[in-house]
Amino acid sequence: MRWSELDQADCPIARALSILGDRWTFMILRDCFFGVHRFEGFQANLGISRTILRDRLAHLVQAGILVQRPYQERPVRYDYVLSAKGKALNGVMLMLGEWGRTAVDGQPETQIRHRHQTCGHVLTPYVACAACGEEMVAKDVRAVRAG
C-alpha cells in the first residue's frame, strides 16, 4: 500500500493517519492547541523547514482541520486556527501526551502538563465508554465491523 492510498482504507484509524501520520503534522497541531497560530510562530517553535511547513499548513486547511483567518490585507496574511474538526483532536492529544509522560523513558524534570479548568486539577486523562462510563482497558475491547 502506498501512503497516498491510505485515505481509502476501511478503518477510521488508517484514515485519520492518512492526514496526521507524517513526521510534522501532529507537531503543528500540538502547537495549535498551545496557542500558536502564525507561520513564523510554527517555524520558530518547531525549526521545521519552511517548505514543508507551507505544505503541511495547506494540507491541514484543505482537510478542514485548520481555518485561515486573514489578519491583514496587502499582502494578505493569515492566522491558522483550529476548526471544530481540529478541536475534536483534543482527546487524541491529551491521551498521546499522557502516554508520552507515563510510558516514554528519559523524561526531563520540567514537563508540560494540562490543567482541567472546571475542577482545577492537573489533568490525568483516561478514556471511558460512553455507554457505561467505565474506563477502557485494552483487554476489554474487540474490533468489530459495523455496516
Add this chain to the structure above:
Amino acid sequence: MRWSELDQADCPIARALSILGDRWTFMILRDCFFGVHRFEGFQANLGISRTILRDRLAHLVQAGILVQRPYQERPVRYDYVLSAKGKALNGVMLMLGEWGRTAVDGQPETQIRHRHQTCGHVLTPYVACAACGEEMVAKDVRAVRAG
C-alpha cells in the same frame, strides 16, 4: 529542529511523536491491536516495503513497545507482541479511531469499530478527567509547566 532531536523535547507529546510520528509506525501498532503479530502479517496487511518494516519493528522493540517472542528455532522467528507500554497506547488508538470515524469525510459504508466487552455496547470513547470524572473539552484545558 531535526526529527532526530525530538526525543529531547520538554513536551510529552513531542517525545511520544519522536517514536510514533512517522508514516508507518502507528499503522503497525494498529495492526498489533487488531491481532497481527508476525513480519509477513504486517507486510501483507500494510503492503509496506520490507526494508522499512524491518526498521520500524526493530525500533518499536528497542523502544520497549513491542516484545519479540520466539516461536521457532533454526532459524529463529519471532512474534511481535505489545508490551505493557504498547498496550498503554490503547486510549490513543481508540480516540484516534473515533476522530477518524466522526471527523474525517468520505467514510465507506462498512467500518471497523470496537465493542466494549464488559458492557456489550459498540464503543463510543471519550476522554475524562481522573480527578472529577467529567468529560474533557478543548476549551476547559490549559497547558501548564509542572516541575
Add this chain to the structure above:
DNA sequence: ATAGTCAGTTTATAAAATAAACTCACTTAA
C-alpha cells in the same frame, strides 16, 4: 526433488525533507 514459508538483506531508483538564499509587499525607525 520441488515448491513453499518466513524473515529478512541488497541494490538501484524514486520520493521527500532539509538548509539556505531569494522574492514580494509591505511597515517602522533613523
Add this chain to the structure above:
DNA sequence: TTAAGTGAGTTTATTTTATAAACTGACTAT
C-alpha cells in the same frame, strides 16, 4: 528617504528516506 525589519512564502541544490523487486538462508511440507 534610505535602511532595516516582518511575514509568508518560493526556489534550488543536497541529503535523507522510502520504495520495489530480486535475492538469501534455513528450514518444512508434498
